[in-house]
Amino acid sequence: FITDILIIKLLGIRVIWTVHNLVIHDSKFVKFEFVIISFFARLCNGIIVHTSSALNEVVKHYGVSPDLVTIIPHGNYIKSYKNNISRMDARIKLDIPENEHVLLYFGRIRPYKGVDNLIETFNRIDQKHLKLIIAGKALNQDMANGIKKKCQGNQNIFPVITYIPYDEVQVYMNAADVVVLPYKNIFTSGALLLAMSFGKAIIAPSTGSIPDILGDNGGFLFDPLHPAGLKTAIENSRDSDLASMGRYNFEQAKKYDWDTIAGMTYSFYRKHTGQISGLADINSPDR
Template sequence: MNDNQRPLLHVLMFPKHGDNPYLRSLSDSLERRGVRVDDFSFKQALKRRYDILHIHWPDLHLHARSSFRALIKHLRLGLLFALLRLRGTRIVWTVHNLKPHERHPPLGERLFPLWFPRACTHAIALTNNGLAAALAMYPALRNKATAVIPHGHYRDAYATALSRRTCRSQLGLEDRFTFLFFGNIRPYKNVPTLIEAFRQLPLSNVQLVIAGQPGHMMRTDELRNLVADDPRIHLSLEFVPDDTVPLYIGAADVVVLPFQSILNSGSVFLALSFNRAVLAPDLGSLPEIQSQVGARWLTLYNGQLASEHLMQAMESACFDESHTADLSAYDWDAIGQRTLELYLTRDISRTARRSPPAAA
């Protein structure tokens, strides 16, 4: 959009940019439609009027180490929402998770459902299952304008991966069947269970690569101890920059996501965007995604991950590198258009309050 053009809408996005290309892809798609998207800060929110405040992962704002700090953060964000609503700003929440993955102080966990869903005017879920779960957990959303708008693919976010053999060679790996865990290593992602399941595989011509930075409550030395006597397991416990992502995903035959709990997963779309098969639990939105892309690309298991599930994934994985996962349902042009349409949808709760009561 030309800087001299008047934007169709002026949107403040939290966050607009970050480690996740989802945010950049969404903002770019909106901006191609004449929407101006600014990166959120409290100063920016107070400085000018916005048509839309679009919030992703509110727990990033509200996380605190004590109940007192949690109270302050909730009050600060709540007061900002109140001011923006007086200005006529619509507040859109994309419900990526029903609850934060990391524990918050009890006061913060109690405060969030009391006010945040009520303060929003619009809500986006990434799947039909996600919308139903959000409405059940947060009944206040039933009076809001809602839409199901899927998570987009990552095909335009990274360079194209080379062949599996080339990627493995550049990473110093042997050319053998490769399971990969990729991403930040956090407790809910259940990496120790993956290690244990892999260790029980009675096969020598396989390897497991774990690539990502350990997060809160995950100790590097403990992970290294878990794999110390199994030379088939390779650890790269550090942040993976964007230019190296295609190497790791490209090296994989199957990307394994052993989550304990999950509603949505960008990691699934990252693997599928490189045409790599995924093994993941039968939870949250994943069955709905499987129905779109097919079981050959997304294998789901019940219960806790075990070596039998890894064997099943080996048998069903797509080895032909010329095959492409159909991700047409997750195209960013359509996602940007549907997001814009929701932005332009009226505030149902405000309309209902203004409407006269029906005649008896």
């Protein structure tokens, strides 16, 4: 990777890096990757992050000048997916009663995302009129089998451990009362913007860029290091005005429209390269 970047630089091609993660998720060689990425960051002509917290972290960890870094928000998913099914019809399709309080985990299942902890936490909660949907493809078959095993014997958990087709995303989102992001660690979350784009209240860790985007009005932030953090957040969601939180999140998501973001990105590229052609845009792997 570094050899490729050095060749690119020698050829006079300028490099812009869009940072989605400080290091690769679930990496076994964090210290080594940190050294490599720190070196790479210093070779960049410009760096894009999504929030002010992310900017501070990149400057702190990689020692780059703040002048090289700009904040361009992550775009929303409004109109990216169909969104015309009602809450009632979505629940009928998933065979979930109208009076249930439904939690949804949606997205790729990987170790750092904390789905195993979510299931364990859910099992310690009074589940009267409470349901949990886990919808998404696991990293591998062993992980899929492990998640299914943890769900066995609990009829209040609906594991859908597979890729969710485009047309079906709206079914799971609109059936849910609140989306749960039980991440152990996170820097930037596309799933957060997806849930906001569907007007959902959200439970999420108070780490990375999440507090900058979500705040206190759109859901429940918890400390992932506190043993009762996630449990308390779930319990608090049961007696809250989730509809108002969802409306707030949708209005916030509308601010992150792609036309505005495209204009900001174009301006940044022109500033740091003087042109649009003849540059390389390096995105962090595994968003």
